[in-house]
Amino acid sequence: MSEQLLAVERLSVGYGKKTVVHEVDLGLAEREILIVLGHNGAGKTTLMQAIFGLIRTQSGRVLYRGEPITGRKPADNVLGGIAYVPQGHGIFRSLTVRANLELGAFVVRDRSRLEEDMETVFEMFPILRERATQIGGTLSGGQQQMLAIGMALMHKPSVMILDEPSIGLAPNLVERVMRSIQTINREFGTAILMVEQNVRYGLPIAQRAAVLKTGRKVYDGPPEPLEDRVELMKLF
Amino acid sequence: MDLFLQLLLNGFVNGSHYALLGVGFGLIFGTTNIVHFAYGPVYAAGAYSAWTAAALLGFPLFLAGLTGVAAATVLGVASYLLLYRPFVRRDAPTFVVLIASLGLFILLENLIAILFGTDKKVVDGYSAGIHFIGPTFYTDIHIYQIASLMILGLALAAFLRLTNYGKAIQAMTDNADMARVIGIDTNKVSILVFAIGSAISAVPAVLILLRDGALPNMGFIAVFVAFLAVVVGGVGSILGAVLGGFLLGMVENVGMWQIPTEWQSTIAFIVLFFVLLVRPQGLFKGT
Ligand SMILES: Nc1ncnc2c1ncn2[C@@H]1O[C@H](COP(=O)(O)OP(=O)(O)OP(=O)(O)O)[C@@H](O)[C@H]1O
Ligand SMILES: [Mg+2]
Numbered sequence: 001m002s003e004q005l006l007a008v009e010r011l012s013v014g015y016g017k018k019t020v021v022h023e024v025d026l027g028l029a030e031r032e033i034l035i036v037l038g039h040n041g042a043g044k045t046t047l048m049q050a051i052f053g054l055i056r057t058q059s060g061r062v063l064y065r066g067e068p069i070t071g072r073k074p075a076d077n078v079l080g081g082i083a084y085v086p087q088g089h090g091i092f093r094s095l096t097v098r099a100n101l102e103l104g105a106f107v108v109r110d111r112s113r114l115e116e117d118m119e120t121v122f123e124m125f126p127i128l129r130e131r132a133t134q135i136g137g138t139l140s141g142g143q144q145q146m147l148a149i150g151m152a153l154m155h156k157p158s159v160m161i162l163d164e165p166s167i168g169l170a171p172n173l174v175e176r177v178m179r180s181i182q183t184i185n186r187e188f189g190t191a192i193l194m195v196e197q198n199v200r201y202g203l204p205i206a207q208r209a210a211v212l213k214t215g216r217k218v219y220d221g222p223p224e225p226l227e228d229r230v231e232l233m234k235l236f
Numbered sequence: 237m238d239l240f241l242q243l244l245l246n247g248f249v250n251g252s253h254y255a256l257l258g259v260g261f262g263l264i265f266g267t268t269n270i271v272h273f274a275y276g277p278v279y280a281a282g283a284y285s286a287w288t289a290a291a292l293l294g295f296p297l298f299l300a301g302l303t304g305v306a307a308a309t310v311l312g313v314a315s316y317l318l319l320y321r322p323f324v325r326r327d328a329p330t331f332v333v334l335i336a337s338l339g340l341f342i343l344l345e346n347l348i349a350i351l352f353g354t355d356k357k358v359v360d361g362y363s364a365g366i367h368f369i370g371p372t373f374y375t376d377i378h379i380y381q382i383a384s385l386m387i388l389g390l391a392l393a394a395f396l397r398l399t400n401y402g403k404a405i406q407a408m409t410d411n412a413d414m415a416r417v418i419g420i421d422t423n424k425v426s427i428l429v430f431a432i433g434s435a436i437s438a439v440p441a442v443l444i445l446l447r448d449g450a451l452p453n454m455g456f457i458a459v460f461v462a463f464l465a466v467v468v469g470g471v472g473s474i475l476g477a478v479l480g481g482f483l484l485g486m487v488e489n490v491g492m493w494q495i496p497t498e499w500q501s502t503i504a505f506i507v508l509f510f511v512l513l514v515r516p517q518g519l520f521k522g523t
Contacts, residue, residue, distance in 0.1 A: 079419060092410040
């Protein structure tokens with residue numbers, strides 16, 4: 001397991017006394033795209049939040065580059081190179097697109113790179129350049145999702161955790177967002193840990209897939225078998 | 237007509253006072269979502285500390301004022317760290333934190349009354365200069381009340397816009413969860429806004445001490461108008477708190493032209509009622 005960039009070992013997470021994620025093991029290699037599937041309420045968001053340090057774990061460990069980071073503050077995880085794109089447009093709704101992107105680079109001490117990094121985001125999502133001075137909350141759903149991903153890119157992460165980036169988007173936009181995630185992975189070598197319900201567009205870009213069912217991992221392996229609906233249904 | 241001009245001037249002066257109270261309270265409320273009712277007694281503690289420094293320890297006035305600011309800052313940060321933070325960390329519902337805040341309000345107010353007695357404390361030997369423009373008059377304190385709002389308001393606006401911590405405060409005001417996601421330490425930011433907000437509150441407190449004297453229950457009306465100013469102006473907007481404060485001060489004083497004085501705080505409530513009826517998000521939110 002030591003060659004894993006991010007590893008989760010027998011992690012249990014819950015709310016109060018209730019446990020919703022049960023002893024899950026998960027590994028993410030450098031430059032890998034891992035997709036996590038599961039029914040509504042399976043515990044996908046809970047698992048991602050616990051990995052990133054947004055909520056407390058009950059037992060088990062999270063390792064990053066071989067070091068335990070269980071329960072570490074999100075601020076330290078961001079500094080360490082982990083980015084998180086939350087479920088449902090994670091942006092600052094009252095601030096402009098530009099201000100949002102600048103905040104994405106909040107932990108970056110070297111401010112001289114800011115313009116350059118923003119340029120990289122604008123090249124990936126040209127619509128954000130056009131809308132640079134627009135207030136975030138007035139963007140369309142798809143634009144907000146691109147902005148959320150753009151913000152995560154601003155701190156040049158080694159790992160990007162995305163929670164259902166396609167939620168609420170029209171099919172052509174889902175494809176567009178998936179393609180940009182793939183581009184981020186290829187161009188910057190960013191490893192991707194992505195929760196995604198949209199099997200049709202999500203699976204093809206993944207190198208590996210895991211399935212959660214009522215908080216337990218019931219599948220971990222190549223994505224191809226899951227493209228078969230019958231096979232997938234058995235796991236849900 | 238002379239009375240009207242005088243009331244207009246008083247409204248502007250009191251408006252400045254309310255506005256500054258609103259700015260401090262609104263900074264804390266908007267950023268942390270904590271309805272910090274104990275802001276009132278923290279403000280009172282600022283006045284009493286300044287009085288202690290000036291009257292008992294013989295500090296020069298300016299130094300006594302700084303003592304008040306320091307005391308309020310320490311007390312404000314302590315109330316966050318010792319009382320609110322444990323609740324915030326457990327994700328306690330807003331109303332639980334509200335009750336805790338009311339408890340702290342009562343505790344601090346009683347402590348002040350026990351320590352200092354319930355008689356009015358004034359700084360002997362200070363008398364403010366009085367000036368006239370035609371038939372209307374104003375005092376040095378009135379000028380300080382207006383000037384302190386302008387200086388502290390502009391300084392805070394610059395801080396929010398230009399510094400990293402200021403941007404962190406803006407981010408947390410917009411969306412605290414997202415602020416954590418992009419790597420902002422929301423605990424540190426909370427400590428910071430409690431420090432700044434409490435420090436700001438001590439300035440009007442010291443000026444009221446010099447103008448009217450200090451009483452243990454002086455914090456109630458302070459947090460009351462601060463809260464109204466913020467809600468009227470729009471939570472999360474500093475400019476909104478300022479304008480909300482001015483609106484309250486003006487309506488209250490100009491209202492006295494025709495309406496008896498006892499109705500002063502009722503008028504404030506009526507303003508709140510109508511503003512919220514028309515604009516539930518506050519007058520200046522989202523501008
Ligand atoms: N803050 C919370 N307090 C208590 N229970 C919660 C909380 N958040 C989620 N849960 C519960 O935990 C379980 C897992 O929720 P979670 O959001 O992790 O599921 P999910 O797999 O992300 O679902 P979805 O696909 O709908 O986003 C659910 O039963 C949910 O009701
Ligand atoms: Mg979810």
